[in-house]
Amino acid sequence: MARTSFPAEVLTPEGEVFSEEVEMLSTRTAVGSIGILANHEPVLAMLEPAELRLYRSDSDIVRFAQAEGYLQFSENRALVLVEEAIAPDALDRPTIETKLSEARAGAERADEGSEEQARAERDIRRYEAFLAVGG
Amino acid sequence: MASQRDVRNRISSVKNIQKITRALETVAGARLRRAEQRIEALRPYAEAIRRMTRQAAEAAGAEATRLPLLTEHESEKNVALLLITGDRGLAGAFNSQVIRAGVRAAAELTDSQRSPVWYATGRRGVSSLTFRGYDVKGSYTGFADRPGYADARSVADDLMTGYIDGQIDRVELIFNGYISPLSQRVRRETLLPLSQATVTGVPDDAERDAEPEPDGPQALVEYEPGPEEILRRLIPDYIEISIYRALVESAAGFFGAQMTAMRSASDNAGELITDLTLQMNRARQAEITQEIMEVVAGAEGLT
Secondary structure: OOOOOEEEEEEEOOEEEEEEEEOEEEEEEOOEEEEEEOOOOOEEEEEOOEEEEEEOOOOOEEEEEEOOEEEEEEOOEEEEEEOOEEOHHHOOHHHHHHHHHHHHHHHHHOOOOOHHHHHHHHHHHHHHHHHHHHO | OOOHHHHHHHHHHHHHHHHHHHHHHHHHHHHHHHHHHHHHHHHHHHHHHHHHHHHHHHHHHHHHHHOHHHOOOOOOOEEEEEEEOOOOOOOOOHHHHHHHHHHHHHHHHHHOOOEEEEEEEOHHHHHHHHHOOOOEEEEEOOOOOOOOHHHHHHHHHHHHHHHHOOOOOEEEEEEEEEEEOOEEEEEEEEEEOOOHHHHHOOOOHHHHHHOOOOOOOOOOOEEEOOHHHHHHHHHHHHHHHHHHHHHHHHHHHHHHHHHHHHHHHHHHHHHHHHHHHHHHHHHHHHHHHHHHHHHHHHHHHHO
16 A cells, blocks of 8 residues: 655765655664654654665665764654765775774774774774675 | 077977866866865755754753863863865965964964864875974875765864863864855864854854744654754764865865966966067077078178
């Protein structure tokens, strides 16, 4: 059964990557997975690195590997702001793996409880999520 | 006087140089347009982040004032100077004016018993500071022509980490702001601590026109997680965006400056060619005159 669609927009600092009508949008927030259908209540959520899925229909799904960001849903429009949104086939595995091992080394080196450590861990989560999306 | 052959050689070498400067001018022009597009592409994202920050700051209330990036340090001893330069030269005073502004800022700091901590992006800035004997704490190169957001994030991460962990007490950003293809102006901005007015402040005119604030009660918004948590993440994004904007503006400014510099170099080469051609014609004429005089003198000697 076709669901009601709503406009969804995905913006990154380097430009717009998606702006179309979708039936459903799914991603992961800081508290857990979230799925947005039309007429969802207004929400402002913080997103974790994950796979962002935009369902044009049940079978037509656009996927992105998404870095940290935010999701705003109000007045039946979805706005996804993410630092990076990369199509799965554009992911550069070797580069991401290098960055992941750098981040791991950085987390080892940093003092316990410092900001430096927190950031390195954030990088680790991002690159791990990217690799998971790449499959 | 130079012989015809000498002058002809000089003309051909100047013509070759002119070919190169023309080519560089064209390339810079094309890259300038792409860099301008990147400035445009950033705007909707930056504005959306600003709106969200204001919304989250309102919802968070007093909590917003206690975030480390908004808190001034008690003593301001170490001031980080982040210089944004290009990776390459051939762009007039583009790089040197930023470096000069940085050195001047450092002198001011030293005068008031504070010490500068150097950070620089772009090969030109890094090598020039190193050459002057400064210790560059953070250097970032290889992306000046085409900065990505990830590049801005790595710079921002180092600065914010340094600020929160107490190694630096203030961060200033010095870069070439983009005004038009023909002009860039050196700008100096304070990046950290972030002033609260920037975060919670009144929207500027353009925004107010674009989005009239509803007077009535606003729809209840569900925050996941709480607004304070979201704000804690949004504030660093602000810093990242500021650095990214400086990087893209600087890239556009660089190509603008390079285009201008190469255009005047081509013009100069053109003038030089005109002068040299004139000189060559004179030399040729002088030789011809000389020969005629010799022939006439010879003929007179026979009669």
